[in-house]
Amino acid sequence: MTEVTPERVRAAYAALGSGDRERILEYYAEDLRWLVPGNHPLAGWYESLDAFLELMGQTHKLTGGTFRMDLEAVLVGEDCSADVCRNTAARAGAPEGSDSPYERMDYQVFHFMRWQDGRIVEGRDGLFGDTATAFSQFWAHVGPDGIRRDR
Amino acid sequence: MTEVTPERVRAAYAALGSGDRERILEYYAEDLRWLVPGNHPLAGWYESLDAFLELMGQTHKLTGGTFRMDLEAVLVGEDCSADVCRNTAARAGAPEGSDSPYERMDYQVFHFMRWQDGRIVEGRDGLFGDTATAFSQFWAHVGPDGIRRDR
């Protein structure tokens, strides 16, 4: 049995960031399940590593490559880890400097992950304060003023 | 100038229900704009009659043909009309008898419409009480328990 350590959590994020599927598979199970919070278009359970990676691709595309997660705290427990990231992003096409919640993200996100045999098998995100509302607006099909935008 | 009358409002709904584009065009402008409330996948401005009719098709499809609007009150003003409908629907594939807000709609919706030269040029929906929350859950990509469903 592989113990969950902060180093392993950090390595999992680094692997994910690399985009290298072989390396990702050292930390994430093929049958990974991941729950995105809210009831906006990206919300809900992603039911495989491929679905999760496609989600990552979507967040990249929808933010014109600006989406970032900076690890601020890493915690471990029995067969589980948690972390707090500061997520920053701007929607693709948003006016420079917009601070509308529909166009700009800059807040902390919490992740809670279950590990099995050294790999993450389940993850769930959550938000603090009232940023769950802002998060739903950021990923919405509508921008400020209700104009629909490409998903 | 054609005055807005309750009869004309009712006739507009009947035309819309017929699906006959020529008949619909007697009451709705080609450059109709329509605003669906919330920040769920169907929310936002639809910027032409065609976009609006495609939306109608979506609501039909997502509810397996169960979507109904029953006119309960019709009001008219200067170059505008309003009405209150009781909307009922079940999401396609929902278990029989489900009363989850993600799967069952049964509440009143109001519409406010601007008319010009005898035709509707702008419409906006809204909801009463806390049903705006339920409305967002009904049209969400997620069902109860967060399972993602086809749009």
Next chain:
Amino acid sequence: MTEVTPERVRAAYAALGSGDRERILEYYAEDLRWLVPGNHPLAGWYESLDAFLELMGQTHKLTGGTFRMDLEAVLVGEDCSADVCRNTAARAGAPEGSDSPYERMDYQVFHFMRWQDGRIVEGRDGLFGDTATAFSQFWAHVGPDGIRRDR
């Protein structure tokens, strides 16, 4: 029977604005019920004219007297009226010029009212687009950054 007319709707608003209870009673029933949308602290049914007037007092107090409703459209139907107001307000104590949804309101609100024997017996508000979300933030006990504020 007294018919509902646009003039009577406008007179009801003028009476309400006067704060003169006798005059208000010419247009609003003692057992008026009024539904404020959302699930924020002011939301829900107000179950008498007194409860409704107390609500009006609250909105006045919470906005430092800045709360305004400007009638933009009046509509009438059988025993009912509807109207669209542009509501503007700033929360008491908000920084000058703040455009945070927690501190600044500037959008249209829809009202639907049932009349009986010449007086309003039931009213319900609703909002367009995604302003129901903003409306809940404006009346919340929390401001931007989650700091709690007096109700």
Next chain:
Amino acid sequence: MTEVTPERVRAAYAALGSGDRERILEYYAEDLRWLVPGNHPLAGWYESLDAFLELMGQTHKLTGGTFRMDLEAVLVGEDCSADVCRNTAARAGAPEGSDSPYERMDYQVFHFMRWQDGRIVEGRDGLFGDTATAFSQFWAHVGPDGIRRDR
């Protein structure tokens, strides 16, 4: 310096449950800050241990003593801890067996806490999936059908 350990996190919860202020002070700082998620009446920052304990009293009162937090996972990091609790509660006065989100809570909540000199100085809650919506309804001043209830 006192290290944060799972045992210490569990002991903090046990102290909180005891209601014994001296014992609570072994784990929580006098100037504790705590953030409750959402924009409902209980949401926002509580800016002292006393304010936090008053909040605990409120949750007890609003749920007729049914509010429970069962620790399901405990995690520790550098000067911080996290945990996942299953929270269950029924609103005081709710009909037996109600499963309305306005009346019944049964879902997981996570907590993220900062520790300093062996005591918790900051805590924030969050929710998974779409339960942030349910959480706001549970603590709302309105019940199902919009009837206002005592805070």
